[in-house]
Amino acid sequence: MRFIRWPNLVLIILFLLIFDHVVVGFAVRMTGLETRLDDLTRVLLVLDVLIVTVFGYAVNDLRDRTTDSVNRPDRLLVKRPDLESKIRGMVIFLAGMGFVLSLLLAYLLDRLAWIWIYPLVLFLLDQYAKRGKHWGFAGNALVSFLIAALPSLWIIAESDVFVTLIDQYPQQGADLLELMLGFGGLMFLTNLVREMVKDVEDLQGDQQIRSKTLPAVIGVSGTKGFVVVGLILTTLVQFGLVWVLPRSLVLSGFSMLVFLVLLILMRWVQMPSFDMKARRVSNGLKLLMLIGLMELFFLPSTLG
DSSP, rough: TTTTTTHHHHHHHHHHHHIIIIIIIIHHHHHHOSOOOHHHHHHHHHHHHHHHHHHHHHHHEEEEEEHHHHHTSSSSEEEEEHGGHHHHHHHHHHHHHHHHHHHHHHHHOOOGGGTTHHHHHHHHHHHHHHHHHTTTTTHHHHHHHHHTTHHHHHHHHHHHHHHHHHHHHHHHHHHHHHHHHHHHHHHHHHHHHHHHHHHHHHHHHHHHOOOHHHHHHHHHHHHHHHHHHHHHHHHHHHHHHHHHSSSOOOHHHHHHHHHHHHHHHHHHSTTTGGGGSSHHHHHHHHHHHHHHHHHHHOOOOOOO
């Protein structure tokens, strides 16, 4: 269970279901159209996302055994190198199973023109596992973009509903677009900051392979500056969401909680012992993601 990072998978499932309930649900209620995603295809789409996610974790663990032996000695392949062949077999199985699911979904949803997304994402994840430590900031940005782009799968599946909403209700369509861009920005920035913080955690092992991560290139002090800028941008995007969305007690309460966590994280990052507290900051960012999910879940009344 630790090998597949089950807490991360739970966060992904929650986000996808909440996005479907809040954003797609709002568009459906406004337009009166039926969704293309039924119970079966919705489950298959979530499962396909999870398969791709576990594929990414597995190929990373296969490539990062040298650094993990220093940074994360509790990783499965560090403790059990004899499992390498089985993990490689699992990676091949997951890739094949995910492709079959993607093809089935594209057929059932009449979206065969978008089937290229699956092999492209697998290729990017494999290249990131192979060369990501030498891509530095660009590698962090790529992973963060792939995570932030997850809702686009639902938008593609339900494109008829969104096109109708924008055509018939331009104001509500614009409001929903601002909401999606705002939360997409928060997802991207939060994950980007967390990737940089994790690079600080992994600095000792990364130096052994001469990686190009920010801490390895510009040092921990320089990376702190990038992390602070990322947290400030996250704060500004949250302010933007509060500004464009209709005022509500729920939104105000969650916004105050988000700002409080961001303030605490900013304080931790600026402390002289940031490199020793990197894991605490990383966990704090994961808490921030969970608060963001709760904020999104309680937005339907605000949207209405």
